[in-house]
Amino acid sequence: DAGVIQSPRHEVTEMGQEVTLRCKPISGHNSLFWYRQTMMRGLELLIYFNNNVPIDDSGMPEDRFSAKMPNASFSTLKIQPSEPRDSAVYFCASNLRGGMSEKLFFGSGTQLSVL
Amino acid sequence: GQQVMQIPQYQHVQEGEDFTTYCNSSTTLSNIQWYKQRPGGHPVFLIQLVKSGEVKKQKRLTFQFGEAKKNSSLHITATQTTDVGTYFCAGLRNQGGKLIFGQGTELSVKP
Numbered sequence: 001d002a003g004v005i006q007s008p009r010h011e012v013t014e015m016g017q018e019v020t021l022r023c024k025p026i027s028g029h030n031s032l033f034w035y036r037q038t039m040m041r042g043l044e045l046l047i048y049f050n051n052n053v054p055i056d057d058s059g060m061p062e063d064r065f066s067a068k069m070p071n072a073s074f075s076t077l078k079i080q081p082s083e084p085r086d087s088a089v090y091f092c093a094s095n096l097r098g099g100m101s102e103k104l105f106f107g108s109g110t111q112l113s114v115l
Numbered sequence: 116g117q118q119v120m121q122i123p124q125y126q127h128v129q130e131g132e133d134f135t136t137y138c139n140s141s142t143t144l145s146n147i148q149w150y151k152q153r154p155g156g157h158p159v160f161l162i163q164l165v166k167s168g169e170v171k172k173q174k175r176l177t178f179q180f181g182e183a184k185k186n187s188s189l190h191i192t193a194t195q196t197t198d199v200g201t202y203f204c205a206g207l208r209n210q211g212g213k214l215i216f217g218q219g220t221e222l223s224v225k226p
Contacts, residue, residue: 042216042217043203043219045213045214045216091157091158102163102207103148103160104158104160104214106158
């Protein structure tokens with residue numbers, strides 16, 4: 001099992017540019033989560049999908065952030081336009097909802113730096 | 116909204132000393148999970164507690180879930196340098212709800 005795969009591992013961009021983060025969940029998992037991690041705010045849930053449908057996007061900071069899950073094996077998190085305060089590590093995680101244990105499997109994360 | 120508070124934020128110990136981190140929720144939890152994140156790594160699931168008053172052990176790690184299902188603790192006996200990392204608790208309010216992470220406790224172990 002390859003685990004949750006995220007790309008890119010590192011992204012450096014300039015303020016105002018569009019950033020797209022990608023995630024491939026573990027095959028067979030029906031839920032996908034996007035988290036953001038910063039020193040100040042810790043691990044924040046941005047949005048999660050169940051069976052490709054967004055269930056809760058209340059953690060999405062503002063309209064500059066959008067997330068899609070066109071199919072069960074792929075999701076994107078887009079920031080447009082990016083700002084320096086968006087600099088953080090963005091984690092994607094997946095799990096099998098409805099099971100005895102709903103533990104999350106995290107990807108390796110994308111380290112985003114907006115200059 | 117629901118909050119999960121975790122203390123302490125940092126803990127520095129000498130190798131061989133014990134370590135404990137505490138987690139408190141403002142609301143009753145359906146279950147609580149614990150994760151470990153090594154420096155530069157990603158959170159990795161350690162364990163899940165579901166029952167009121169539950170205690171689980173993994174080698175030198177002991178996890179407890181409070182009777183009211185609002186608090187939890189992780190205790191490490193005789194820390195080793197391999198225990199270094201940040202330990203997060205994460206509470207689930209109800210089945211199908213959001214998993215809310217505590218701020219984490221960063222553990223450093225001096226050899």
